[in-house]
Amino acid sequence: MYHGAHRFRSYKTARHFAATLLLITATAAILLIAGYFADIPWMTVGSALSLSFSRLFIGYTLSLLVGASLALMIGASPFGERLLPIFDVLQNIPSFALIPLFITALGYGSAMIILFAATSIVWPIMFYAASAILGAREELSDAAKVFGASGWKKIAYYLLPLSFPALVTGSIVGISIGWESVIGAEIITNVRGIGSFLNAAGTGGNQRLLAIGILSLLFLVFVVSRLIWVPLLHSARRYSEV
Amino acid sequence: MKNAVLSLERATFRFKDAKKSSYAFKDVSFSLAEKEFVSIIGPSGAGKSTLLRAIAGVIFLTSGTVVKNFKKPAMIFQGHGIFPWLTALDNAAFGLFMEGMPKQARQKRAREKMKEVGLAGLEERYPHQLSGGQRQRVAIARAIAIEPDLLLMDEPFASLDSLTSTSLKKDILELWERYKMSVLMVNHIIADAVELSDRVIIFSKEPGTIRKIETIELPRPRDTRSKDFFLVADRLTGMIEN
Numbered sequence: 492m493y494h495g496a497h498r499f500r501s502y503k504t505a506r507h508f509a510a511t512l513l514l515i516t517a518t519a520a521i522l523l524i525a526g527y528f529a530d531i532p533w534m535t536v537g538s539a540l541s542l543s544f545s546r547l548f549i550g551y552t553l554s555l556l557v558g559a560s561l562a563l564m565i566g567a568s569p570f571g572e573r574l575l576p577i578f579d580v581l582q583n584i585p586s587f588a589l590i591p592l593f594i595t596a597l598g599y600g601s602a603m604i605i606l607f608a609a610t611s612i613v614w615p616i617m618f619y620a621a622s623a624i625l626g627a628r629e630e631l632s633d634a635a636k637v638f639g640a641s642g643w644k645k646i647a648y649y650l651l652p653l654s655f656p657a658l659v660t661g662s663i664v665g666i667s668i669g670w671e672s673v674i675g676a677e678i679i680t681n682v683r684g685i686g687s688f689l690n691a692a693g694t695g696g697n698q699r700l701l702a703i704g705i706l707s708l709l710f711l712v713f714v715v716s717r718l719i720w721v722p723l724l725h726s727a728r729r730y731s732e733v
Numbered sequence: 734m735k736n737a738v739l740s741l742e743r744a745t746f747r748f749k750d751a752k753k754s755s756y757a758f759k760d761v762s763f764s765l766a767e768k769e770f771v772s773i774i775g776p777s778g779a780g781k782s783t784l785l786r787a788i789a790g791v792i793f794l795t796s797g798t799v800v801k802n803f804k805k806p807a808m809i810f811q812g813h814g815i816f817p818w819l820t821a822l823d824n825a826a827f828g829l830f831m832e833g834m835p836k837q838a839r840q841k842r843a844r845e846k847m848k849e850v851g852l853a854g855l856e857e858r859y860p861h862q863l864s865g866g867q868r869q870r871v872a873i874a875r876a877i878a879i880e881p882d883l884l885l886m887d888e889p890f891a892s893l894d895s896l897t898s899t900s901l902k903k904d905i906l907e908l909w910e911r912y913k914m915s916v917l918m919v920n921h922i923i924a925d926a927v928e929l930s931d932r933v934i935i936f937s938k939e940p941g942t943i944r945k946i947e948t949i950e951l952p953r954p955r956d957t958r959s960k961d962f963f964l965v966a967d968r969l970t971g972m973i974e975n
């Protein structure tokens with residue numbers, strides 16, 4: 492009976508996934524066809540969008556590595572909790588105040604924008620994951636220890652799966668902050684990307700390009716959400732405590 | 734005591750973060766023999782669970798000594814303490830996995846133990862797909878899978894309904910008789926302690942100290958409706974109340 496129910500759920504998920512893919516493909520096709528007749532510069536929009544997205548992706552990957560490592564360190568160490576107030580002060584430094592510092596260090600370019608985005612994305616990832624670890628029921632960490640999970644085994648087989656749902660939630664929040672950082676930095680520094688594209692379209696009074704840029708951005712955000720975050724959130728559900 | 738798997742000598746634990754000086758338990762001394770079943774009963778807040786955590790090595794005593802002549806401790810928790818991200822089978826095999834046993838061998842043994850505790854057919858379920866009693870049985874399977882020489886149980890029946898609790902008690906007695914391991918159980922139900930134990934340690938609180946250690950002379954299997962059973966239970970109740 493259970494296996495039957497499981498197959499049904501898998502089927503539903505697969506059907507849902509196929510419908511999402513169809514919707515995304517159809518929307519992309521409509522945009523491209525409409526763009527062909529309306530003479531929309533998709534190459535320019537696409538190139539700006541991929542530049543911004545690649546910066547966000549690299550910034551997010553760095554943040555995930557650093558944020559998760561810090562959270563695991565806090566969780567694995569008996570004194571880890573004492574570090575939280577320090578990180579709390581650091582995360583309260585307004586990110587945009589750091590832009591001149593990053594420009595001085597890295598100049599105008601992708602590296603500066605990536606670092607700027609990473610300093611914004613890292614905090615939700617770290618705090619969500621650290622809170623999940625510190626707030627877990629004592630019995631779970633006791634069980635892990637009694638049954639032999641210590642050192643790297645504790646990290647790999649207890650802390651990481653324990654913090655997985657929080658890492659997903661923290662990533663979703665972080666990515667949304669990251670988009671703001673990347674686009675904001677591109678607008679401020681006028682480095683090529685979707686931020687500077689939108690800025691140029693807006694200040695140049697080109698409403699059509701502005702609308703196309705915003706719609707393309709929304710489309711990309713939707714695609715990432717449906718194809719990455721929704722399935723991850725779904726699988727994170729079974730990691731939640733019972 | 735000869736053949737003691739565990740000996741405590743003036744074991745004391747003091748909470749460090751309390752504003753006032755606060756002992757969980759103080760000057761606790763007793764021994765547990767091989768294949769002996771001992772229960773600790775007493776009022777809430779007497780430090781019984783904290784004592785069990787100290788014996789399991791999860792926390793460290795403030796003063797006193799614990800001589801551990803056991804090699805493989807296992808623990809069953811009040812709230813089961815099984816990992817929500819693992820299937821029932823992987824939970825049961827967790828201790829074996831940490832020991833480094835190959836996958837096929839540990840899954841074979843975990844399946845056998847799950848069958849022993851009445852969970853055959855539920856191996857692929859996640860904890861949220863199991864009832865409270867089934868989760869506690871997974872916790873028991875995880876504990877016996879490593880073939881422990883000391884089984885620590887922290888109020889294992891507390892979160893279960895009376896029917897499940899009765900059935901689980903029967904199973905635990907059978908497993909104890911089959912595997913002949915030493916058992917130390919913290920409980921607050923006097924009848925359970927009388928039914929299962931060779932000796933009962935009665936705790937008083939503030940701070941948690943041993944009031945008396947009673948040997949239960951009733952023959953096994955114990956008739957929980959006999960006059961003698963009620964007399965022993967009444968005597969222990971009187972000791973706790975006074």
